[in-house]
Amino acid sequence: MPIAVDAMGGDFAPRAAVQGAFLAAAEDGVAVLLVGDRERVGAELDRIGLSRDRIEVVHAEETVAMDEAPTSVRRKRRSSLAVCAQLVRDGRAEAMVSAGNTGAAMVAAKLYMGAVPGVDRPALAAVFPNRRGRTLVLDVGANVDSRPEHLRQFAVMGHFYAQEVIGTTRPRVGLLSIGEEYAKGNDVTRDAHRFLAAAGLNFIGNVEGRDVFSGGVDVVVCDGFVGNVLLKSSEAMAELVVGMVREELMRTSRTRFGGWLVRPAFANFKRRTDYTEYGAVPLLGVEGGCFIGHGRSNAKAMRNAIHSASEFGRAELSGKIGAKLTQLAAEEARLASSAGPV
């Protein structure tokens, strides 16, 4: 089934989306529905000038701007974002991809595609590099003031995403907390720990901020406020480190020459940490897939996002997540009734 791509979202729309869709179709064999203004999308396709195999344009006369209030997508039912979500709802697309307004994309996905049974709050899951591979962190910004039961839902969603999409065997799930004996987490994490321990996952207990990058945990669960700070700060920290090293390299002719020699090493490093390799973050817990990219996504990032969405579709996560959460709810109901007065 094809992937619905919001051609009008992102800083480089529609060009980056159209080029990314072309690459995904031509090189990865993914069928794409390019959703947006027929004229502008068509003009971009003409500019590329090659085959349109596996690409279909679906007209949407409205757009949601990057700085618009996310709820405006409720009103704009013919916006490219809303139409993408409707195509997934109607079974015409497997999943949607957008580099547009993140909040609006989340609203559209929840509104039209709906939540998986048992999921109260869909969550954004980001992949971080670590020493040995990748760490999945969720939520990174879809929710704030999460309650312990929400964190358990995040854990279940992250477990299946790591297992089925990233390909991790028996993913180790950790609860993000602070290690200081003095506090040992906050009100929410103290309760969430109990919830997670009883969820039948490979729960390894509390982890700290440093563990995200250590390789000792595969799925890190946290409130979206904390996860968003973690995501934004570590991106900026990595950029700062690279910037500072570059600055130091320019100081003497010796280090400038050395800097030229080490360029291939820096290029490799960049490839290992480049966000465009991951393409986009999934909004887990909605029926069908929804991938949301950086506003500054280029064609390569869009292509990778479309590829991820296609793999995601094949993994059929919604059913697995729904079944697990339904089972947990049933167990709790049984425990509650057996604990009641006879």
Added chain:
Amino acid sequence: MPIAVDAMGGDFAPRAAVQGAFLAAAEDGVAVLLVGDRERVGAELDRIGLSRDRIEVVHAEETVAMDEAPTSVRRKRRSSLAVCAQLVRDGRAEAMVSAGNTGAAMVAAKLYMGAVPGVDRPALAAVFPNRRGRTLVLDVGANVDSRPEHLRQFAVMGHFYAQEVIGTTRPRVGLLSIGEEYAKGNDVTRDAHRFLAAAGLNFIGNVEGRDVFSGGVDVVVCDGFVGNVLLKSSEAMAELVVGMVREELMRTSRTRFGGWLVRPAFANFKRRTDYTEYGAVPLLGVEGGCFIGHGRSNAKAMRNAIHSASEFGRAELSGKIGAKLTQLAAEEARLASSAGPV
């Protein structure tokens, strides 16, 4: 007035503390009270074998271990940590420095030194490198579940620390939040924003995780849970980046040779980001100074921590913080009474 140094705290105690104290005394001219087991501290001093000018040993027969419950310091009134705090309380030391059990150091400082008037919750303030200089972030782990009024207290403490100790003119104070339109912070930050806007500081509004490293804000205020995750994760991220770059440099003979040439640049970079340069983080909001170092503090880190504590003492922050918070409380009381029924 001298600085009280916990000679028994940290992974390399008493050696690192004694050597650091010696350097601070001999090279920075700071008077030091070395608090700990008389025999062991004396043996270390003998090993250095140089002058003991400006160094006095104060005996303390107990110690609080790194992994002990922080509250044990209440019972261990003759532990090196407790004695340090008592020396500050009794006016025999200006401030205390420890690389020992962080939680226990905080308990000791609050218990014996007491909080500055108007401060409900003392906070740990960490300095992060940014593109142009330094960003102060507080709280990084002394408190969880902070309420909006606590965040305002953090802002006042951070403002004066940045102004009087770091030397920033009119420090820009930001509230750590998440930028996503969809959420715009959580319950606490939404209220805290109002509190901070009315605090008479140079408040620049909400900032995001990335701004900690951008140089666009001088003081970032957040709950200790979030701040601790930020601190731990960005330290680990920086280490990961350096480790990955090193790994890439070893791949070919070209990049290995280049790597040798660029060593001085890496050394400079390391100096700019090395935690031992900052030495320790202050616990702001207690009467007198309390600096808490990394457990793995070496002699250099201890020396710099002692130096910071000595500068901190000269800045007389407690009075300034207390006066400002008292003034804010008075203004609120006036507003509340004038808004009441006539």
